[in-house]
Amino acid sequence: AVVSTQSTGVLNQEELARGFLVKGRPIDHHFVERTFNVNVLSGIQIALKAMPHLQRSKGHIFVSSSALGEISKPGLAVFSSSKHAVNGFFYSLQQELLEKKSPVSLTLGAVGEVDAGDKTPLFTLPEWMVGEKVECAEVIMDSLLARPHTLTYPRIHLTLVRLQKLFG
Secondary structure, rough: OOOOOOOHHOOOOOHOOOOOOOOOOOHHHHHHHHHHHHHHHHHHHHHHHHHHHHHOOOEEEEEEHHHHOOOOOOOHHHHHHHHHHHOOOOHHHHHHHHHHOOOOOEEEEEEOEOOOOOOOOOOOOOOHHOHHHHHHHHHHHHHHOOOOOOOEOOOOHHHHHHHHHHHH
């Protein structure tokens, strides 16, 4: 059995844009609550409810996070902090599963910018840093078979993100 906690598609671009701190206007607390319910709590609840079945079936959890869970960007504090929370919870759960030698495996996927062809990107990135939707889907599907601890896509983008964290 495979459980995916992917929930990033639920919040659309307009909702993400509301998270920008424009002209000192505070972020609406209802938006923060909804973002955390969708991006954090729903994934945790799905994984925990499925855990008994996953234990019996030696199943796998795939968590779809974001490059913004690795490093924050100005104006996306709410979305980015929700993805940091996803990473914190699921990295900890992954360590617990490994320590207990659980038959359940977990892959935490950090997905960067993907050209879905149907939206305006939040950031203007060089073309070589933007992944393709079909390739991204293939990489995720391959990870369901290989069961790595982590997955990054597109790889070059997240490498640069991590270098930026190190060298600021």
